[in-house]
Amino acid sequence: MSSHQHVVTDDQAKNRIDKILSEINPENSRSQIQTWITKGHVTVNNEKVKANYKCLMGDKIEWTIPETEPLELTPENIPLDIVYEDSDLLVVNKPKGMVVHPSAGHGSGTLVNALLYHCHDLSGINGVERPGIVHRIDKDTSGLLVVAKNDYTHTNLSEQLSSKDMKRKYEAIVHGEIPHETGIIDAPIGRDPKDRQKMGIVDQGKPAVTHFRVLNSYPDYTHIECQLQTGRTHQIRVHMKYIGYPLVGDPKYGPRKTLDTNGQALHAKVLGFTHPRTNKWLEFEMEAPSYFKETLNYIQKMY
Missing domain, CATH: 3.10.290.10 (RNA-binding S4 domain)
Structure with missing residues (x-):
């Protein structure tokens, strides 16, 4: 020290x-x-x-x-679903169940371990433990992420993220039948003072805005699309719980009795941004994984 x-x-x-x-x-x-x-x-x-x-x-x-003990990052030959790649960045379709970057308890098997095996030129802005990681999605959330290969690209993409110029749309399945077609949730998010492992709606939290629209509704469930105006930790999960429609399968914010989906039914399906080098708009869309479709089919057959 x-x-x-x-x-x-x-x-x-x-x-x-x-x-x-x-x-x-x-x-x-x-x-x-x-x-x-x-x-x-x-x-x-x-x-x-x-x-x-x-x-x-x-x-x-x-x-x-205090002296920190850096995690030893090991490149691992883990299959990656790369949607797009050039000399500045990659867009990856992250599978459900994969952690984005190493942390205590998750030193291997992460997206970063896989990226280090795939390419050796990731940006270093977020430090040795999070190379190239511009934004994150939760372990059990599937879908699209952009990864920066150099610091110029990382800085530019981070600015687009903070200025709300990056387009991010998600699909989710929630408990309850939402009675209207669209909605906007504007409620600040911060650490839950009663449980530091959770986020919650907190007066002194950071501003958070989620737009949603109903794709299909059923007597006890609703299939929705959400667009993030901000990107707070667990934002969609916390916001949907806040308005009384928690995500199906969510072990942290959902009801005890839920469908068995091994984690929240949430998929990052659309990602759009301006390429930092060419200034061209890039937009990617990835359909939801099989477990998500199977859950929807199961719900449809119930009614």
Whole structure:
């Protein structure tokens, strides 16, 4: 561990401690710094504080940067369904059940392990553990992802993502019959204060907007299409639960009694963006996997 200290200046006073430390340590993310604070690696005037502590002029901040043990990323010969590829990027159809990038408990078998075997030129913006990963979809969500091969492409695609210029449409099957054809859910998403493993609708959360339209409805289920205006963690799953129509098969946000789909019935079916190098609009569509169609057939036969 390396130790550091800093005395809060007049300009920095009244700012949150995690904000001040993120400005002093630009190579570390805000979430990493918040983890340091939570784990007691940060003190103010020799006392532990919370990440939202607002500093006063003259406060003495002391912190130690814990040594991280980087995950060893091993290229693995895992089949990839590559929809498009050029020298700047790939578009991949991720199967249900595959984790996007390595993390504690998922050191192998991920999309990143497969990508490292397939190509050696992935962008490094998201660090060694997430090379090329511009955006993610959950383990049990299938569908389209774009992967950057260089930092220029990664930066450009990330900007399109944050400026809402990237087009992302999903198909989902939810519990309950939605009585109207379209809807917009506008509710902020953040960590559920009662369960840190879940996201929830939180007043201080990040803005989140989901547009949806009904494709087919049945007495107890609805087949919908969702378009993301923002891309928060578990956004569609949380938003649909919030309005009373949780996703079929969702172990985290769905009802206890649901259909056996081994995870949420959610598929990223449309992905569109402007190619960073050519400035041409690229749009891809991938039909839902067999389990999704079989679930729909099963529902149709019930009525």
